Amino acid sequence: MRVLSNELKQHLxxxxxxxxxxxxxxxxxxxxxxxxxxxxxxxxxxxKDKEEVDKLKGMQIGTVMTIDGFVAEEPRAPGGVELHExxxxxxxxxxxxxxxxxxxxxxxxxxxxxxxxxxxxxGLRNLNEAKIFYIRSGLLRLIRQFLYEHDFVEIQTPKxxxxxxxxxxxxxxLDYFGKPASLAQSPQLYKQVMVGVFExxxxxxxxxxxxxxxxxxxxxxxxxxxxxxxxxxxHGEVLNMVQDLLFFVVTKAWEQFGHELGDLKAPEPVxxxxxxxxxxxxxHQMYQEANKLDMSAEIDLTPDxxxxxxxxxxxxxxxxxxxxxxLPNAKMKFYxxxxxxxxxLSADLLFRGLELATVPQRxxxxxxxxxxxxxxxxxxxxxxxxxxxxxxFKHGLPPHGGCGFGIDRLVEKMIGxxxxxxxxxxxxxxxxxxx
Amino acid sequence: MRVLSNELKQHLxxxxxxxxxxxxxxxxxxxxxxxxxxxxxxxxxxxKDKEEVDKLKGMQIGTVMTIDGFVAEEPRAPGGVELHExxxxxxxxxxxxxxxxxxxxxxxxxxxxxxxxxxxxxGLRNLNEAKIFYIRSGLLRLIRQFLYEHDFVEIQTPKxxxxxxxxxxxxxxLDYFGKPASLAQSPQLYKQVMVGVFExxxxxxxxxxxxxxxxxxxxxxxxxxxxxxxxxxxHGEVLNMVQDLLFFVVTKAWEQFGHELGDLKAPEPVxxxxxxxxxxxxxHQMYQEANKLDMSAEIDLTPDxxxxxxxxxxxxxxxxxxxxxxLPNAKMKFYxxxxxxxxxLSADLLFRGLELATVPQRxxxxxxxxxxxxxxxxxxxxxxxxxxxxxxFKHGLPPHGGCGFGIDRLVEKMIGxxxxxxxxxxxxxxxxxxx
Numbered sequence: 001m002r003v004l005s006n007e008l009k010q011h012l013x014x015x016x017x018x019x020x021x022x023x024x025x026x027x028x029x030x031x032x033x034x035x036x037x038x039x040x041x042x043x044x045x046x047x048k049d050k051e052e053v054d055k056l057k058g059m060q061i062g063t064v065m066t067i068d069g070f071v072a073e074e075p076r077a078p079g080g081v082e083l084h085e086x087x088x089x090x091x092x093x094x095x096x097x098x099x100x101x102x103x104x105x106x107x108x109x110x111x112x113x114x115x116x117x118x119x120x121x122x123g124l125r126n127l128n129e130a131k132i133f134y135i136r137s138g139l140l141r142l143i144r145q146f147l148y149e150h151d152f153v154e155i156q157t158p159k160x161x162x163x164x165x166x167x168x169x170x171x172x173x174l175d176y177f178g179k180p181a182s183l184a185q186s187p188q189l190y191k192q193v194m195v196g197v198f199e200x201x202x203x204x205x206x207x208x209x210x211x212x213x214x215x216x217x218x219x220x221x222x223x224x225x226x227x228x229x230x231x232x233x234x235h236g237e238v239l240n241m242v243q244d245l246l247f248f249v250v251t252k253a254w255e256q257f258g259h260e261l262g263d264l265k266a267p268e269p270v271x272x273x274x275x276x277x278x279x280x281x282x283x284h285q286m287y288q289e290a291n292k293l294d295m296s297a298e299i300d301l302t303p304d305x306x307x308x309x310x311x312x313x314x315x316x317x318x319x320x321x322x323x324x325x326x327l328p329n330a331k332m333k334f335y336x337x338x339x340x341x342x343x344x345l346s347a348d349l350l351f352r353g354l355e356l357a358t359v360p361q362r363x364x365x366x367x368x369x370x371x372x373x374x375x376x377x378x379x380x381x382x383x384x385x386x387x388x389x390x391x392x393f394k395h396g397l398p399p400h401g402g403c404g405f406g407i408d409r410l411v412e413k414m415i416g417x418x419x420x421x422x423x424x425x426x427x428x429x430x431x432x433x434x435x
Numbered sequence: 436m437r438v439l440s441n442e443l444k445q446h447l448x449x450x451x452x453x454x455x456x457x458x459x460x461x462x463x464x465x466x467x468x469x470x471x472x473x474x475x476x477x478x479x480x481x482x483k484d485k486e487e488v489d490k491l492k493g494m495q496i497g498t499v500m501t502i503d504g505f506v507a508e509e510p511r512a513p514g515g516v517e518l519h520e521x522x523x524x525x526x527x528x529x530x531x532x533x534x535x536x537x538x539x540x541x542x543x544x545x546x547x548x549x550x551x552x553x554x555x556x557x558g559l560r561n562l563n564e565a566k567i568f569y570i571r572s573g574l575l576r577l578i579r580q581f582l583y584e585h586d587f588v589e590i591q592t593p594k595x596x597x598x599x600x601x602x603x604x605x606x607x608x609l610d611y612f613g614k615p616a617s618l619a620q621s622p623q624l625y626k627q628v629m630v631g632v633f634e635x636x637x638x639x640x641x642x643x644x645x646x647x648x649x650x651x652x653x654x655x656x657x658x659x660x661x662x663x664x665x666x667x668x669x670h671g672e673v674l675n676m677v678q679d680l681l682f683f684v685v686t687k688a689w690e691q692f693g694h695e696l697g698d699l700k701a702p703e704p705v706x707x708x709x710x711x712x713x714x715x716x717x718x719h720q721m722y723q724e725a726n727k728l729d730m731s732a733e734i735d736l737t738p739d740x741x742x743x744x745x746x747x748x749x750x751x752x753x754x755x756x757x758x759x760x761x762l763p764n765a766k767m768k769f770y771x772x773x774x775x776x777x778x779x780l781s782a783d784l785l786f787r788g789l790e791l792a793t794v795p796q797r798x799x800x801x802x803x804x805x806x807x808x809x810x811x812x813x814x815x816x817x818x819x820x821x822x823x824x825x826x827x828f829k830h831g832l833p834p835h836g837g838c839g840f841g842i843d844r845l846v847e848k849m850i851g852x853x854x855x856x857x858x859x860x861x862x863x864x865x866x867x868x869x870x
Binding site: 002019020021022038039060061062063064091092094096098099119120121122124125129130133134137140141144148151153154155156157158159160161162172173174175176177179181183190193194196197198199200205206208210212220221223231364365384385388389391392394395396397398399424425426427428430433434435 | 437454455456457473474495496497498499526527529531533534554555556557559560564565568569572575576579583586588589590591592593594595596597607608609610611612614616618625628629631632633634635640641643645647655656658666799800819820823824826827829830831832833834859860861862863865868869870
């Protein structure tokens with residue numbers, strides 16, 4: 001019966017059976033010490049018996065093996081225990097050294113990222129690397145828990161679409177049985193239609209952007225959380241839902257896997273249940289005054305303003321998540337609702353200096369929406385996608401709003417990584433389609 | 436404060452505020468009866484006051500409105516209550532009739548499916564249609580619950596890949612910033628690599644198949660549950676996990692949303708915790724004897740054999756889920772493990788006549804795997820995807836296995852739909868890229 005590395009304390013002074021990978025091997029004072037890795041962590045074993053030591057001859061890191069051994073207390077060993085009197089068995093011998101050393105933290109310096117991904121299959125076996133994706137899985141679980149508790153229904157919308165023109169970003173095109181098709185850049189039209197069915201829906205899935213940008217913020221394939229909720233009283237209700245979601249997820253994450261976050265030196269969160277809200281104009285003005293810069297030509301927030309306002313809110317409001325509200329009309333998509341001639345009912349959720357989500361109320365009035373679509377240069381009569389979309393409005397959609405929330409960005413900022421690619425198992429960018 | 440339709444019984448003899456869509460309107464004995472739909476169902480209201488009746492003039496199904504009314508017991512009304520003394524307010528007027536009637540079950544006859552999808556944006560507002568996708572969301576939640584409880588880590592692997600040649604099905608190709616790319620037909624190579632990190636991983640996501648088949652079983656975009664688990668003792672351990680997963684999901688689904696399943700006339704499950712297992716050869720022989728047919732030329736199970744063996748097992752074993760084991764080597768993929776010269780360590784999970792998943796053990800031995808890849812006509816040295824994949828084996832992967840489990844098929848068979856497309860919100864096939 002297999003025992004996992006994190007269960008050893010329950011088996012003190014017993015002989016147990018473990019299975020895993022050889023993770024480290026060293027000679028110390030005439031003894032052979034090895035670390036065995038399994039899905040729960042590592043355990044140290046001391047091997048004295050020559051016959052057992054011989055079995056390890058030529059065996060490299062990654063060798064799959066079993067250990068039967070006696071669990072002894074040892075405060076200096078990982079997990080506070082150590083295996084003695086061990087019997088080894090090699091299940092899958094590995095005779096070549098790993099291409100990178102995986103028993104110490106791997107370098108994430110910008111100049112080393114290519115090496116990191118080049119050896120991804122092995123590098124992820126590093127305990128710290130694995131923790132990033134253990135945390136990512138945990139964050140997704142918490143997000144779903146919150147949304148289920150708030151009556152959201154999970155949907156899957158198609159990624160192969162006739163037209164993906166809704167979002168503004170460039171799209172990947174492909175041949176679909178002889179017809180032109182695109183890869184969806186978001187479930188925008190579909191999730192709004194689904195408000196007419198379930199009122200509250202969400203989707204977690206891939207989105208595709210053919211943007212030829214090579215920054216620390218861009219990927220050509222991202223994981224998005226898309227939320228949409230109907231029968232809202234006002235835009236503030238959508239902001240509250242997204243705020244409560246982030247607060248819940250960050251708080252619970254530190255409760256449930258704070259240990260792993262701590263191992264990765266993730267910054268402890270500074271959050272309040274109510275995130276401060278500043279209008280875009282206010283932020284420009286505050287930043288301008290604080291930094292003696294002229295921001296009057298800027299429409300959007302600059303990356304530096306995003307960093308600055310989060311730092312400001314952290315110090316001033318005790319909260320490093322901020323809503324930048326009243327986004328300018330110039331940035332508005334056809335499906336957003338205008339607040340007035342200047343601004344849209346739309347806000348950016350900023351966290352630790354990065355925009356995680358744009359959170360608008362949608363234009364739900366059929367005639368207004370048609371005007372906005374036309375103003376965006378789209379002929380709704382000529383496009384089947386819009387015929388389908390508009391049908392939902394023609395037959396009644398309530399006031400609604402939602403957001404596209406970047407999961408990769410959340411993981412990056414939760415842990416304090418420097419580049420969004422580090423938060424993705426196998427990232428895709430303009431230069432990288434592999435591994 | 437908004438009250439939802441399913442909460443009315445708690446507000447008997449009180450005046451409440453509801454919001455929703457006009458779902459039905461009729462005159463009966465001089466009174467106006469309307470049904471209001473919200474995300475929890477429908478509620479009936481009786482309108483006597485002429486002023487209120489007038490507000491509904493010209494208002495069609497889909498009109499978004501609020502109702503303030505007194506909750507009276509009424510056994511003949513849906514939910515056992517009815518609203519009296521109502522005050523209406525129209526929030527979003529709808530003046531055109533819906534393109535299809537949505538207050539009775541919609542026809543799912545094969546000849547009506549195109550109409551069903553043509554009007555998908557409105558048809559999904561039919562309570563029965565919506566239940567299909569409420570159940571689908573519930574099934575996904577249960578699947579995740581089971582897998583979390585069994586120590587699986589959720590991953591997201593890229594859908595844009597350099598080479599998607601691993602699975603056999605035809606792939607969609609696209610231009611990726613000037614380089615050729617494909618859409619992933621499964622996370623096969625990635626999930627196996629991830630066994631080296633987490634031992635147990637799963638992914639729920641889209642997979643793309645450019646198969647020009649127009650059957651009731653085929654889609655060009657499907658939702659797959661991919662599972663992979665390491666350190667297995669034998670192939671049976673993988674079968675057990677998949678069996679326990681299906682048993683858990685089906686059983687809990689009937690506990691948690693049996694009411695909705697019943698409304699859709701879903702067949703009640705006939706399952707045992709241990710699914711019967713018959714080898715492919717046995718099934719051919721049993722079917723041959725029972726039906727006086729010669730099956731000696733068949734390699735795979737025919738669709739009729741799949742139906743027959745599930746019926747047989749339902750009657751004979753009291754279980755309508757069956758494993759067809761010892762799949763022939765002729766069907767084997769390069770990453771499967773051979774059992775002997777004839778058969779692979781692979782089984783099909785059949786449920787109610789349909790294959791839900793193929794459940795193989797993988798070839799984890801580096802040298803054997805290279806031979807099998809070469810035998811499949813692939814040069815592993817020339818292909819970056821395989822270099823990455825093989826790296827994981829070269830540096831030690833334990834015995835492992837898993838499956839690709841069709842979520843759309845599961846939904847179809849749970850509910851007893853006749854075509855996989857009915858289980859998908861916006862299905863994609865050779866003729867359909869819209870809505």
